[in-house]
Amino acid sequence: MSERLASQFDRETRLRLRRVGLGVLSYLMFLVPMSIAVHAGSSTLGWWGVAGFTAAALLVNLVAMIAIATGWSKRFADPSLLVPQLVAAMLLALGMIHYFEGEARSVLLLLFVAIFFFGLFGLDTRQYLRLTTGTAVGYIALTTWELVGADASREAWLKEAIRFSALVVITIWMSFIGGYFASIRRRLAAQRDALERANSKLRELSIRDELTGLYNRRHLTERLEQESERSRRYGQGFSVAIIDIDHFKVINDTHGHAVGDEVLVQFASILRLQARFIDHVGQAPERTLGRFGGEEFMIILPGTNLAGARVCLERMRASVAQAPFETSAGPVTVTFSAGLAEQRQDEAAEALLQRADEALYRAKEGGRDRLELAGMTQ
Structure with a gap:
C-alpha cells in the first residue's frame, strides 16, 4: 500500500498496514528460489503452481489489508490479525514444500524462519510455542504421509528426520528469543505510557493554579492568544471578563x-460550577476559566457577544452573592466586580484585555458588586 494511502489512517492502522506490506514483500522474495527450483526440475510444483501460490499469498494479504483498513479487525483482541496471517503463511508453506524435494526442500524450510520473524511484531513466548507445535505437527504429518505413501527408504526417513529436528530446534530457539523481545517490547510500552502520563501530569500542574485548581495566568494568556487567532481566522467573535473580589484586602x-x-478556594468552586452551565463556552468550559492573579479571575467566552457575556456574568455574580462563605473565622460575605469586553475585528489580545481591565476599574469606581461593559466603538 502506498504511503499516500496509508497516510489517510491513524498511526496504529498505518503501522499495521505497513506490516502487511512487509509480508507481501517476503512472499515475493521467496518467488526467486521457488522459480529457480522449478526451472532446475527440483520441484513438481510447475509454473502454474508458482502462480497459484503467489495468488493465494496475495489474497491472504489483501484480505488482511481490507480488514485493517476498514477498521473491521479492531473488533478482535489482535487488531493487526498477526496470528491468523502467520497461520495462513504456515499452511501455505507446508502446502508448497510438499512439491519440493532434496536440497530445494531444505532451503525452502527457511520460509518458516521468515514466518517466525514476523512474530516479533506481537507474539509472546506462549504464542510462539503454539506456532512451533503447529509447525512441527504439520510438517511431521506431511512428511509421514509422503514417505509412507512412497514406501520410502530408511535414508529418506533419516533425511526428513534431520530436516524436522533442525526445523523444531530453530523454531523453539526463535520462540524463546521472540518471547524475550516481546517482554522487552511490553516493558518499553509500559515505560512509554508511564512517561506520557507523567508528562501529562506535569503539563497539567504547570498550567494550574496551586491554590484554587483553576488554570493559571500563563495558560489563560495562551488561551486568549489562541482564541484571538482563531477569531481572526474564522471571524467568530468572543468575549472576555476580568473578575475581581470586592474588598478582598x-x-x-x-x-x-x-x-x-x-475564600479564594470557595469562590473558584462557585465560578467553576457556574461555568459548566454556560452554553456559549463550548465543549470544555472549564478550560476558559482561571485565576489571573491575586483575587482576580478571568473567563473567556468563545462565540459569545457582549450581551450574552453579561447574562453569564450576572448569573455568576448572583450565585456568589447568595453563597454562604463559611470560613474558619466564621461566615464571610463576598461579592465581585467584573469588566467585560467583546473582541473587535482584528483586535490584538492585549488590547482586548486592556479594555476589559478598564471596564473592571469603572465597576470598582461605580460602587462594586456590579458589571461594566467595554464599548465596541473604536
Missing part, C-alpha cells in the same frame, strides 16, 4: 491570609 487584613485563601 479587608478580608485578609481582618481575618488573615489563611481565611483569604479559604
Whole structure:
C-alpha cells in the first residue's frame, strides 16, 4: 500500500498496514528460489503452481489489508490479525514444500524462519510455542504421509528426520528469543505510557493554579492568544471578563491570609460550577476559566457577544452573592466586580484585555458588586 494511502489512517492502522506490506514483500522474495527450483526440475510444483501460490499469498494479504483498513479487525483482541496471517503463511508453506524435494526442500524450510520473524511484531513466548507445535505437527504429518505413501527408504526417513529436528530446534530457539523481545517490547510500552502520563501530569500542574485548581495566568494568556487567532481566522467573535473580589484586602487584613485563601478556594468552586452551565463556552468550559492573579479571575467566552457575556456574568455574580462563605473565622460575605469586553475585528489580545481591565476599574469606581461593559466603538 502506498504511503499516500496509508497516510489517510491513524498511526496504529498505518503501522499495521505497513506490516502487511512487509509480508507481501517476503512472499515475493521467496518467488526467486521457488522459480529457480522449478526451472532446475527440483520441484513438481510447475509454473502454474508458482502462480497459484503467489495468488493465494496475495489474497491472504489483501484480505488482511481490507480488514485493517476498514477498521473491521479492531473488533478482535489482535487488531493487526498477526496470528491468523502467520497461520495462513504456515499452511501455505507446508502446502508448497510438499512439491519440493532434496536440497530445494531444505532451503525452502527457511520460509518458516521468515514466518517466525514476523512474530516479533506481537507474539509472546506462549504464542510462539503454539506456532512451533503447529509447525512441527504439520510438517511431521506431511512428511509421514509422503514417505509412507512412497514406501520410502530408511535414508529418506533419516533425511526428513534431520530436516524436522533442525526445523523444531530453530523454531523453539526463535520462540524463546521472540518471547524475550516481546517482554522487552511490553516493558518499553509500559515505560512509554508511564512517561506520557507523567508528562501529562506535569503539563497539567504547570498550567494550574496551586491554590484554587483553576488554570493559571500563563495558560489563560495562551488561551486568549489562541482564541484571538482563531477569531481572526474564522471571524467568530468572543468575549472576555476580568473578575475581581470586592474588598478582598479587608478580608485578609481582618481575618488573615489563611481565611483569604479559604475564600479564594470557595469562590473558584462557585465560578467553576457556574461555568459548566454556560452554553456559549463550548465543549470544555472549564478550560476558559482561571485565576489571573491575586483575587482576580478571568473567563473567556468563545462565540459569545457582549450581551450574552453579561447574562453569564450576572448569573455568576448572583450565585456568589447568595453563597454562604463559611470560613474558619466564621461566615464571610463576598461579592465581585467584573469588566467585560467583546473582541473587535482584528483586535490584538492585549488590547482586548486592556479594555476589559478598564471596564473592571469603572465597576470598582461605580460602587462594586456590579458589571461594566467595554464599548465596541473604536
